[in-house]
Amino acid sequence: MRTDTGQVFKLEDYRPSNFLIPKTKLSFRLDPDRTTVVSELTVERNAETSDGTPLVLDGDGLTLVELEIDGEKVGPNAYDLTPEKLTVHALPKRKSFRLKVTTEISPSTNTALMGLYRSNGVYCTQCEAEGFRRITYFLDRPDVLSVYTVRIEADRKDAPLLLSNGNPSDAGELDGGRHYAVWEDPFPKPSYLFALVAGDLGVLEDRFTTMSGREVALGIYVEHGKEPRATYAMDALKRSMKWDEEVFGREYDLDVFNIVAVSDFNMGAMENKGLNVFNDKYVLADEETATDADFANIEAIIAHEYFHNWTGNRITCRDWFQLCLKEGLTVYRDHEFSADQRSRAVKRIAEVRTLKAHQFPEDQGPLAHPVRPRRYREINNFYTATVYEKGSEIVRMIRTVLGREKFREGMDLYFERHDGDAATIEDFLRVFEDVSQKDLSQFALWYHQAGTPNVTVKASHDAQRAELVLDVEQSSPPTPGESRKRLMHIPLAFGLVGPSGEDFTWDTAEGASIENSILHIRKRKHSIRFTGISERPRVSLNRGFSAPVTLSVEEKPEDRAFLARHDSDLFSRWQALNTLMTEAIIEASKLIRGGKEPQFPDDLLVLCGDIAADVSLEEAYRALALTFPAEADVAREIGSNIDPDAILAARDALVAAVGSANGASFATLYEKLAAEGPFSPDAQSAGRRALRNALLDYLSASSGNPGRAAAQFEQATNMTDRSAALTTLAVRHPAAPETAAALARFEERYGSDPLVLDKWFQIQAAAPGRHSLETVRSLSEHRAFSLANPNRIRSLIGTFSSANQTGFHRPDGEGYRFFTEMVLAVERRNPQVAARLATALRSWRSLEPGRRALAREALLRISSAENLSPDLRDIVERTLA
Structure with missing residues (x-):
């Protein structure tokens, strides 16, 4: 494992x-304990590299067996070897030479699941960001592009399947029951982007004909017997390939496209060229085992990794500071798909909910960083919601600023100009x-400046003069290392809603640039004067969430209620x-903290009922x-002195x-919404189930009776309805015998x-209550719980720390103490997973004083542990800073 050098990498230091x-030729002789890797590299000096410059290759945890240059062995006096570097001094003076390592x-024994590891009998690789250096010594950086030829040799009985990137070119039998394949x-x-998979797996096969008439062989490899559960993933893959041709003009470029599903994987999936490796939770699905959310995630992530073929693979990033160039852009593409x-x-509402739940807290806390960071200590810790989700929002804003036609023209030029490049923002x-001939230099600050801008809006209407004035001001709070902020270009979509719900038009508008109902905010303050507005309109702002900002709007509750009923923009109605x-x-939580009974406006209760019954709206909407907003979402809006118990009590009371x-x-x-006919994962059917299950939660909360949820659990014919019923039982009726029986069944x-x-672990970990910590601690000792499997860790420990606000933030600090124990135990096996768990404490300063002190103690306890990995130490130190 790599040691923590404390080095900070800076964008300005790039060379x-x-x-x-x-050219790279790799030969693997696979063995569980002693795999031999022979890499034959064609090495070339850059034009400005002098003859005396040594070749410095990256490595991590490798045993060097032999080194050759142009067929001649290199002795130990001609190179230096450290845990992280192989520095070769005795190089030929010519421009190009062959290096064999x-x-x-x-x-x-590779429990970190980076590089080449073996899990459940399957050899698998994960090389992003810096895992390839755990396979062989190499220039492990994204701007070094190479054409790969890979030979894999293994015992046929142990690994009948041998896969790598590209197209298969040769295969054959060897002595001793072994065989080989060349890619x-x-x-x-x-x-x-290098990948290798070897093992004994089943396969679901299909074919796709590209827009130019080429036939592509498709394969999804899974555990034997689970091939039927890959059917939906295959369908999603074919739809993704067709969509990318139609919407972006991108055609697949190899003869084969393979996906492999593995159970032990640090990430959701990996876009290795022609051989995507997936966490099996994002491949396997049928009505008995997967929820509608699982089907939707599979569809999105299959698409995301496939779309990387052009936005990430054919065009990659010059350095890891440009990570958002491939990830933010590809998230935008999978969102559109x-x-x-x-x-x-x-879909748009779901995207914004995710952004606000994960990226906004990141922007508002100690881990805030620009979409393109300027420095990092551990790159694995920058696979963040800011890079992915906010990065996607920036691409969406570019489309908003330029319009659809110019955006597509720009994307076409990007593909034409940079195919085969390692590019930059x-x-x-x-x-x-x-x-477009537009100057985007101010807009570029979205990539370079951390934090979520706030837009304050005050509207005043003069009926006699038929004028509406909008006073708009932007501001950005300070973030770590960035106390003074520059003014952003914020494209704010808006509408002026009349008394019948129609959008008003206006005669003139002065004070800011307005194009196609987009208000372009570029200065600190704008005063926009609209004429020809005789009646007072309700102002609908940030329609479609056109910019990732927070809004502070002076408006009455009845105006919000009107927009919730009548706004033509469905996102703004939801907002x-x-x-x-x-x-x-929030108001109810204040009453509860003051020892009073919560009160709620009757109009809000009626409004919820009216929206539930509004058949003009699709059921998913x-x-x-x-x-209701999650407890963490409410806490974010409160901002400071957070009492999770009061928020939960207020939320439950409103439900x-x-x-x-x-x-x-x-x-x-x-x-009325009860299922009729066979199960289908289509959007309309999923929406009907979602609405029915939302109503189940309301009915269970208000009645105090577990009967309806227990009956649905018993009668459910699919995992969506079954798990929803179990969740309602666990949350609304934790002590009921029906709940214990359902969990056992x-x-x-x-x-x-x-x-x-x-899912069983996750449902219990998320259920709040006095005894939730005891439940989670007990589940951590369950025979099926394992620190070796990232999915199991995330389902229990990750869910408890992110979704169970009252259990995790217990006022006695026991939730933090348990969490600390688990993070340190995970860290000894898998530093990446431990570091991501630790981000659950990023908002510790917003808690009320008692909890705040206990959370800080937990962070200090982790920080003081011996031999802490660079992944975890980086997160904890930045969180404490």
Whole structure:
């Protein structure tokens, strides 16, 4: 394992590599404990590299067996070897030479799951960001692109399947029951995109014909017997390939495209060229084992990794500071794909909920960083919501600023100009400037400046003069290392909603640039004067969430309620209702902290009932509208002195109040939405189930009776309805015998299926209550719990620390103490997973004083542990700073 050197990498220190490796030949002789790797590299000096410059290769945990240059062995006096570097001094003076490096590694003991590891009998690689250096010594950086030829040799009985990047070119039998396969990838790629998989797996096969008529063989490899559960993933893959051709003009470029699903994987998936490796939770699905959310995630992540073929593989990033160039752009592309496959409005709301739940707290806390960071200590810790989700929002804003046609023209130019390149953010922005002739230098601050801007808006209407004035001001709070902020270019979509729900038009508008109902905020303050507005409108702001900002708007609750009922923009309708809910929970939590009974506006209770019954809205939308903001979302809006117990009590009280006020209509609609016909994962069917299950929660909370949820659990014919019923039982009726019985039956039925059992762990870990910590601690000792499997860790420890606010933030600090124990135990096996767990404490300063002190103690306890990995130490030290 790499040692913690404390080195900080800075964007301004980037220099091109002194050497390039245009060709790489790799030979693997696979063995669980002693795998031999022979790499034959064609090494070239850059034009400006002098003859005396040594070749410095990256390594991590390798055993060097032999080193040769142009067929001659290199003695130990001609090179220096450290835990992280192989420095070769005795180099030929010519521009190009051949370097042969032989190393040994142990896949079976690689519990960090980076590089080449062996899990459940399958050899697998994960090389992003810096895992390739755990396979062989190499220039392990994204701007060194090489054409790879890979030969894999293994025992046929142990590994009948031998896969790598590119196209298969040769295969055969060897003595002693062994065999080999050779793969050639004609497209230059960085080392982080290298992949190898070997083992005994089943396969689901299909074919796809590209827009130019080429036939591509498709394969999804899974554990034997699970091939039928890959059917939906295969369908999603074919739809992704077709969509990318139609929407972005991108055609697949190899003869084969393979996906492999493995159970032990640090990430969701990895876009290795032609050989995507997936966490099996994002491949395997059927109605018995997967929820509608699982189906939607599979669709999105299959698409995301496939879309990387062009935005990440054919065009990669010059250095890791440009990570958002491939990830943010590809997230935008998979969001657009899902919006086209499902409901665009519902998808957009889901995206914004995710952004606010994960990226906004990141921007507002000690881990804040720009979408393109300027420095890092451990790159694995920058695979963040800021890079991915906020990065996607920036791409969306570019489309908003330029319009759809110019955006597509810019993307076409990007693909044409930079195919085969390791590109930068500047390269990306330049193509849009070139096609639009717009200056995007102020807009570029979205990439370079951390934090979430706030936009304050005050509206005043003069009926006599038929004028509306909007006073708009932008500000950005300080973030770590960045106390003074520059003014942003914020494209704010808006509408002026009249008394009948229609959008007003206006005669003139002065004070800011307005194009296609987009208000372009570039200065600190704007005063925009609209004429020809005779009646007072309700101002609908940030429609479609056109910019990732927070809004502070002077408006009355009745104006929000009006927009929730009538706004033509469905996102803004949802946002208005969600804001009303959030404000009601905050006010109720204040009453509870003061020892008083919570009170809720009758109008809000009626509004929830009316939206549930509004058949003009699709069912998936109504389900989202009725989903109250999570406790963490409410806490973020409060900002400081957070009491999680008061927030939970207020939220539960509002759920019960809405359920009681609409009990009869909710019960009627619940029965009406009962399933008819066979299960389908399509968007409409999923929306119907989502609305029904939202109503189940309201009815259970208001009645105090577990009967309806228990009956649904017993009668459910699919995992969506079954797990929803179990969740309602665990959250609303934790002490009921029906809940204990349902949990036991669920475990008995699915105990042998790891992905479904993860749901069982997750449901219990998220359920709040006085005894939730005891439940989670007990589950950590369950025979099926394992620190070796990242999915199991995330399902229990990750869920408890992120979704169970009252259990994790117990006022006695016991939740933190348990969490600290688990993080340190995980860190000894898998530093990456431990570091990501530790981000659960990023908002510790916003807690009330007692909890705040206990959370700080927990962070200090982790920080003081011996031999802490660079991954975890980086997170903890930045969180404490």
